[in-house]
Every structure is written in C-alpha cells, then in structure tokens.
Amino acid sequence: MPTDVICLVSGGLDSFLSAKLLMEQGLSVLCVHMTSPFFGDAEQCTKWENQYGLRIIHHDVSEAFVNMLREGPKHGYGKTMNPCVDCKILMLREAKKFMELHGAKAIASGAVVGQRPMSQRRDVMNTILREADVRHCLIRPLSAKALDPTPVEKSGLVDRSRLLGISGRGRKEQLSLAEKYLPFSGIPTPGGGCKLTERENARRYWMVLTREKEPSVKDFLLANTARQGWRIQGGNEFWLSFGRNKRDNESLRLLQSEDDVLLRFPGIPAPLALARHGIKWPKDMLISAAKLTLSYAIKALKESPKATVVFDRGGERHGEACVLADRNQLWEPPSWECIREEIRAWQKKVMEQKRPERNGNIPHIAAEKSADAT
Template sequence: MQTDTSSAFPGYDAVALLSGGLDSILAVKLIQEQGLRVKCLHFVTPFFGKPHKRRHWEGLYGIDIESVDISADFVRMLVERPVYGFGKVLNPCVDCKILMMGKAREMMERYGARFIISGEVLGQRPMSQRQDTLNVIRRDADVRDLLLRPLCAKHLEPTRMELEGLVDRERLLDIRGRGRSEQLELARRYGFAEIPTPGGGCKLAEKENASRYWQVLMHSPQPCAREFKLSNIGRQFWSGGRWMAVGRNRMDNTGLLKVCGDDDLVFRVRTFPGPVAVGRQFSGSPWDEVTMADAAAFAASFSPKAVRSGSPVDVRVCRAGDLRLLAEGDEHAPVPGEAVVSVMPARTTGAGWAEPLWVEAREEIRAEARDKRG
C-alpha cells in the first residue's frame, strides 16, 4: 500500500536536479531569488554523486538537498543499453538525464512541488544539450509541462510556470553555448565563497574508468551496482571472464573488503606486508584450484618484500563472507574454510592477468553499435 506523503514536506514549490556543479546550483538560486522554495535532488550511482558533500553544499550555498540513490535503475539502463547510445566514451548522457527527470517527476508529490528545475544550458554539451535533445529529454521523461531550465529559459518557449505567473520570466536568463563567463559573474554576484566545477564529474566519461566498467558489462551474468563499485577501487585485472582487484593502499584494501560479495575470494600474503586482492566469483562460475593458485601468485607479486625474498610465499585465500565473520581488526586470526597456498610471486602467470585497455573497449563498443544498427 502506497502512503500519501505529500504533506510531509509542505511548502516546496519545485524540485531541482542538483549535480553539485555550478550550473545546477545557479539554477536553484535563480528560483529561490523569486521567493520560491526548492528541494534539491542529488542523484547518486557508482559513476557519479557526492552524497558526503551534502551538508557542506547546504551550508555554503543556502540550499536544501536530499541524496537519492538510483544505482539499480541506472545499472539496468546500462545493461539493456541506452536508447540514445553512448557519448565519446561510455557516457549515456541523454538516457541519464531522462532517467533523472523521470525520478524527479515521481518525487514531486512527496514534496508538494509544482515543477522541476534543471541547470541545463542550450548548446553547452554536444550530446545532451542541443535543442533537439533538450526536447527529447522533456518528452521521454514526461515532464513537458513541468520542466523549467532557468539559465537558458529565454531561448526556449515559455513554460506553464511562467505563463501562469508562478515564475517571472523576465528574471530568468538567456545563457547559451559553452562559455562560462556569465555563470562565473553570477556566482560572484551571489557571493559564493567556493565556486564549484562546471559539471558533476561522471566517471563514465573517463576512458580509464569506462574500460573497467565495460568489462563488467561484457562478462558479468547479472551486473549490479556492487560490481561497479568494486571496479572503482584499486588496480583492476582480467583474464577472460575472471576478474581480480588489487588494493594500492590501506584505503583501497578497506574499500575492496567493504564492497566485494560474500562469495568473492580474498587473497592476502601470510608472512609479508602486501595488499588485499579480491577475486570476483560470478554466480555459477566458481574458481578452481588452478585458477586460485595462479591468482595467489599474481597477488603476491604486489608485495615487494615477498618478491625480494626469492622464495615461495604463503597466500591466505578465503571467502569474503567468512572473513567478515571475524571481529573487526582481527585480521591475523584464522578464517573458517581458509586455504593457504604456497606460490612463487609472479606478475606474469599462465592466466595472463591484464589491466583493461580503453582502445580495446572502444572497438568492442563500436562493434556492438554497428551490429545494433544492422
């Protein structure tokens, strides 16, 4: 049974898509300046979002923010492939904006809001902010009569909110193109003590990250948010459909153990300091002893002291779920079901572990797009 929560947050006039970039913040301030109350929605996935900065932004810019995790929906869109395709890298900008707009529309009633704000600027981005794609986003997200883009409103047709007098069109802007001078001047007028970067920083638009994500999309039988979070941490290596992540420092080691699945294998050198390595065991494809020994030798090669010993070293191998049963900080205690494998540290092994390369991922993405076009 769905509960009516529209009265839980009385008094909001609009909800806004807030990336944390300058444009999205300015769009909110322009509407606040007209005496309207705005609830900012900061959408979070493994690829973008900084929920840890919510309180900081609220205090710095005088805005009201809720972090909204849309990871499951976003990953589903990637798995099914975006309707409007990828940008220069693995960024599905148009489909991403449609997804967020649709989610904002669903959340409006919760806050009693009457319209949606976006910081988009006509002509600023080649894929998602052309006139035609702005119209596609508005149509496919079903927000035609709800969406206001304050920064470029005077280049667009008047919205219902303007025609009804809820928003004064004369106080909206006519920014267009890729320049930043007008936004920077506006930030100075508002007295921002800290001027944020232009965008929210999407990892899907970065080649190194995209090459990692593409491997997950290609090899995981059921890609999920946890796997993309795992691919964000440490050094990433693949051998066919087998996947290893190796920590580069203590923070990576902690992060890997936090996001890996219970059935994943954890490799730790027994008698020398070294990183945590995680072997992702996809459902229905457990690693055999040969693969485990190969991965143990590879993991041990990232321990400089183990390599310098010139002798076989012991590597502890256990399920991540069993390791989590131990008391926090008791990392040297025996783990139920743990195996100890004696191996010679080796960066080159029979499995041929290799970091994913963008040039290879790009060709696979292009080939898939060609096949889709027929």
C-alpha cells in the same frame, strides 16, 4: 517547509546557479542530488548546504541506473561510456516523484542549450522532455530565454523575465554569475564529475557490464575499487581486484559475495585480492592471481619473494599455497582502444536495429560469442 520547485543538483556550477536564480525570485527550492557508483557524492550534501545556502537531499539511483545500463541505453553512449540522454531522462523521472511527494509545482535543471554535445542539443532536450514526461513542469533557468516559454513560466509560478538566456559552450556568464550568487564559497567545477566520461573508468565498467552475467550495483562498486585485472582462458573470463591501500582492502572485504574467493597473505604486509566467482576458478588461475598480488607487496618482498597465500570463501579458510611473486602474470584488461571498438560495434548494431525491443539484452560478449559459434 512547503516546496515550490525541485532542483536537480549534480555538484556542478550550473545546477547551483539555477537553484539560486529561482530562490532570488522568492521561490522555495528543494535541491536533490542523485548518486550512483558513477556519479555524485552524498557526503558533499551537508557541505554544499552550508557553503551555498541551499536545502539539499540525497537520492541514490544506483539500482535504476544499473538496470538502464543492463537493458542498454536507448539513446546510446556519448564519447566514452556516458549514456547522457537516458541518464537525464532517468533523473527527471526520479525528480518527478520528489515533486509529487513534496507537493512542488516544477522541476529545475541546470541544462544550458548547446553546452554539451550529447544531451543539450535543442532537439535532444525536447526528446528528454517528452520521454521523461516533464514538459508541463520542467524549467531550465539558465537557458529559459533561449527556449520557448514553458507551461511553468506561463502559469506565473516563475517570472521568465528574471531568468537567463545562456546558450553555447562558453562559461563566461556562469563564472560571473558565480561571483554574484556564490561569493566567497569557491567556484564549483562546471560539471558534477561523472566517471562514465573517463576512459580508464569506462574500461573497467564496460568489462563488468559485458562480461558479468547479471552485473549489479555491487559489481560496479567493486570496479571502482582497487586495481583491476581480467584474464581470458578456455573461453572463460576471470575478474580480479586487488587492493592498493588499507581502504581498498576494507572495501574488498565488504564487497565480497558468496561465490567469491578472498586471497590474503597472513603475517606479511601485502594487499588483499578478490577473485569474483572465485569458487569456480581453476587452481592455476587463483595461483596466478596470488603471484601478481604478492608482487605489489613491496615491503614484504624486501624480505622474501615467497609467501603463503590463503584462499578464503565465505569467511572460512578454503585452501592455501606457497607462491612466488611475479608481476608478469597476464592480467591486463583490454586497452581503451579495444573497449571503444566494442562500444562502437554495440552502438552500430543498436542503431541498425532502429531500437527495437532488445529483450533486455546488453551486449553480453560471452553470450554473443557462443551464439556466433552455433
């Protein structure tokens, strides 16, 4: 089926409404739902297609997104760890590829002027247009009349008079539109849900981004999994993940890398734990991790607080020890307040530098510490 417009859908109400508004004009719309470890859910696409009568394809932008984080988002972070402006630019660039691939003539997004403080301010929306190089093809159907006419509207592809002029943070208009365009299907949440806006997740991600030498997609997937612990000793930082349930345990096995050590307690119902780069860990650190992990084996502890932990590397038994459960092992990651300070310090530094080429430098704390020491 030929496609007129590629519409970005996050899973939030505004993007679905944008697609529906264009379809009402008789345009053929192909929706693209982008995913990464931080946002999106590919499994929802089929459900949304049936529920809202849309054509939706899924596109994984994990690698590109993690690269952007590693290089440091040019426009900084929002309230938490959300690099919204860089994210929008990245998504529009990706959408442009789909537009060309499908021979479409325009890209639509659910952006509403003034709705979100970081990426939907009028001046920022213009920056996004420019940097994503989509000025000639982007339309924002919900806010079109609150903005200057776009080349797509002028070309006649889209009838501007049938688009809307919503602006501001209110949700009233969108909610009444939902009743018209998405009846009987349940009103989707306002946004698509992004983990980077949540403090608890940001706490995990920032640690990975700044403490891992070359943070990868797999690292952020690991940060999404299980309980997380961090510990600093002798200038080194140690990252521990331990399962809360069977699903976490399975994920830990799948996310294991070559230099990781998997901690397991054979013969008893206990969580698995993953020591990232564990082959480099001193023995006392692995033992400490095992003591903490065992303290979460509630059923097994009713029998005995002692158990044998086996250290696996590359699927092979690497060693073992007898440990005593101990919840007081110090593996608590830094508080959100500390992380927020680090993010602010990074932002300040970047802004002071007036965004020069940062040589791909993310705020790698370990590197900075050693540079300070010299």
